[in-house]
Amino acid sequence: FPVENIRNFSIVAHVDHGKSTLADRLLELTGTIDKTKNNKQVLDKLQVERERGITVKAQTASLFYNCEGKQYLLNLIDTPGHVDFSYEVSRSLSACQGVLLVVDANEGIQAQTVANFFLAFEAQLSVIPVINKIDLKNADPERVENQIEKVFDIPSDECIKISAKLGTNVESVLQAIIERIPPPKVHRKNPLRALVFDSTFDQYRGVIANVALFDGVVSKGDKIVSAHTQKTYEVNEVGVLNPNEQPTHKLYAGQVGYLIAGMKDVTEAQIGDTLCLHKQPVEPLPGFKSAKPMVFAGMYPLDQSEYNNLKSAIEKLTLNDSSVTVHRDSSLALGAGWRLGFLGLLHMEVFNQRLEQEYNASVILTTPTVPYKAVLSSSKLIKARRAVQKNMIFIDQNRVMLKYLFPLNEIVVDFYDSLKSLSSGYASFDYEDAGYQTAELVKMDILLNGNTVEELVTVVHNVKAYRKNVLAKCYGGDITRKMKLLKRQAEGKKKLRKIGNVEVPKDAFIKVLKTQ
Ligand code: GTP
Numbered sequence: 001f002p003v004e005n006i007r008n009f010s011i012v013a014h015v016d017h018g019k020s021t022l023a024d025r026l027l028e029l030t031g032t033i034d035k036t037k038n039n040k041q042v043l044d045k046l047q048v049e050r051e052r053g054i055t056v057k058a059q060t061a062s063l064f065y066n067c068e069g070k071q072y073l074l075n076l077i078d079t080p081g082h083v084d085f086s087y088e089v090s091r092s093l094s095a096c097q098g099v100l101l102v103v104d105a106n107e108g109i110q111a112q113t114v115a116n117f118f119l120a121f122e123a124q125l126s127v128i129p130v131i132n133k134i135d136l137k138n139a140d141p142e143r144v145e146n147q148i149e150k151v152f153d154i155p156s157d158e159c160i161k162i163s164a165k166l167g168t169n170v171e172s173v174l175q176a177i178i179e180r181i182p183p184p185k186v187h188r189k190n191p192l193r194a195l196v197f198d199s200t201f202d203q204y205r206g207v208i209a210n211v212a213l214f215d216g217v218v219s220k221g222d223k224i225v226s227a228h229t230q231k232t233y234e235v236n237e238v239g240v241l242n243p244n245e246q247p248t249h250k251l252y253a254g255q256v257g258y259l260i261a262g263m264k265d266v267t268e269a270q271i272g273d274t275l276c277l278h279k280q281p282v283e284p285l286p287g288f289k290s291a292k293p294m295v296f297a298g299m300y301p302l303d304q305s306e307y308n309n310l311k312s313a314i315e316k317l318t319l320n321d322s323s324v325t326v327h328r329d330s331s332l333a334l335g336a337g338w339r340l341g342f343l344g345l346l347h348m349e350v351f352n353q354r355l356e357q358e359y360n361a362s363v364i365l366t367t368p369t370v371p372y373k374a375v376l377s378s379s380k381l382i383k384a385r386r387a388v389q390k391n392m393i394f395i396d397q398n399r400v401m402l403k404y405l406f407p408l409n410e411i412v413v414d415f416y417d418s419l420k421s422l423s424s425g426y427a428s429f430d431y432e433d434a435g436y437q438t439a440e441l442v443k444m445d446i447l448l449n450g451n452t453v454e455e456l457v458t459v460v461h462n463v464k465a466y467r468k469n470v471l472a473k474c475y476g477g478d479i480t481r482k483m484k485l486l487k488r489q490a491e492g493k494k495k496l497r498k499i500g501n502v503e504v505p506k507d508a509f510i511k512v513l514k515t516q
Helices: 019-029 047-052 083-093 111-122 141-152 171-180 304-320 345-359 408-412 415-422 463-467 476-492 506-515
Strands: 006-013 060-067 070-078 098-104 126-132 193-202 206-215 217-219 223-226 232-234 237-241 245-248 250-252 256-260 274-277 295-301 325-331 335-342 363-365 388-396 399-405 442-444 458-460 496-499 502-505
Touching: 006 019, 006 083, 006 111, 006 171, 019 060, 019 070, 019 098, 019 126, 019 171, 060 171, 060 237, 060 256, 070 171, 083 111, 098 111, 098 141, 098 171, 111 126, 111 141, 126 141, 126 171, 141 388, 206 217, 206 250, 237 250, 295 304, 295 325, 295 345, 304 335, 304 345, 335 345, 345 363, 408 415
Parallel strands: 006 070, 006 098, 098 126
Antiparallel strands: 060 070, 193 206, 193 274, 206 256, 217 250, 223 232, 223 274, 237 245, 237 256, 295 335, 295 363, 325 335, 388 399, 442 458, 496 502
16 A cells, blocks of 8 residues: 555544544445444444443554545544543554644533643644534534634634534545544555554454554564563464454555564563564654552452452453552451552443453452552641642633642542533533642541541541541532442442451441442
């Protein structure tokens, strides 16, 4: 396939602005999938994604499109929209030369629209603004055009107005991809240089690495080396994603596809790693920062007899999600378990839901906490301020963008829900790590008959916080699901746990943990 006829692009958007719906229409228009009424979020393969209507794992699809007698290969990389998963967005972008920035014609620019735009802008990608949902009664595409011009400095006449749901004007998105996104800059004659931008684990075939080829060619039988581990592998299969895996003889520079080479687990196919030929080593491509867990929680089997099953379920699931960290832990009340690190609250819930749905596991999760660095001295004298305003930008007459420096633990639990309810759903929110800050914090022990109960220990801002409404910490988004889970747990388990010399029903523990 001639390189000048290849386009690698991603769709980025704020949650629910219509990325997946647009992806479905593009797949249909290019004949990649048949046009049926059932094409809803084809790239969202996981059950949890379909149920929650969110994208968790980025998916890739290669589309063929004929335009003015030429055939083009358009590689689409789907990206998740929620803040918790923004690390997936940046790594998907490393394989692209352009993005479609989808903005809802009614809601306009939102927090993740801004965050995603800057990720694309910093990666020097071409940005095509697409104003979606113009069929809505309250749609105001002109207002959104003006916002885009004001905030991103993109001339308003570059915006494409579409309805992904109805298919209106989607063809002009394909035209724009060809005209405005440059083909990848690659060298096919140079030795192989392939970037691993995602990897999944298949029970039967091992690791499937998604790769973007910057230089050279790779075929079945080639001996390749990972720049990260220096391990050598023989390539068993290469192919394109259509959106399902379709083996091909070779993959050429400029193409995006998959590669199977007998790697046993995803740590062998590190995201950001460079693969090259064994005989022709090359300078690795710049990798990217690995995802950093921000929220930690203890996970225990509902019943200790389920420990081994849960252990193997967690192992399998983390094979597909290397951003979750796992450390063994144990608790007097809940037995042997693990301490898991997640990117955010939604990530934690999605992981939990996948354990239940895909592995039939029942677990107890302790209240999430955030990491602290403790300095053991008596000089923490200055009272920390909890939030500091950094700047304020008016996006238009009705919308303002505020930047604050917040302690992470103030925002991970209920901040997003409070913000949504205070603003009747109009405000949106995004965050990035600003590093550790000094603060006056206290470790709060809860004693039961004079003994500390480890599971209930929390770090609080000052002693007054002890009187805070403890229910406020419950992550509002999913209360009903949690209640259901809680009820199920309460019904089934009536075991007692002994702390010191006090018998505590396990149910009581679970209830306290859930409401803390
Ligand atoms: P995430 O994957 O969670 O980031 O969401 P998304 O951006 O992929 O949004 P999705 O495609 O799932 O669309 C969100 C909702 O908007 C769905 O209910 C769609 O049916 C609806 N929707 C998408 N495009 C249109 C459109 O053009 N018009 C109307 N009226 N609704 C649309």
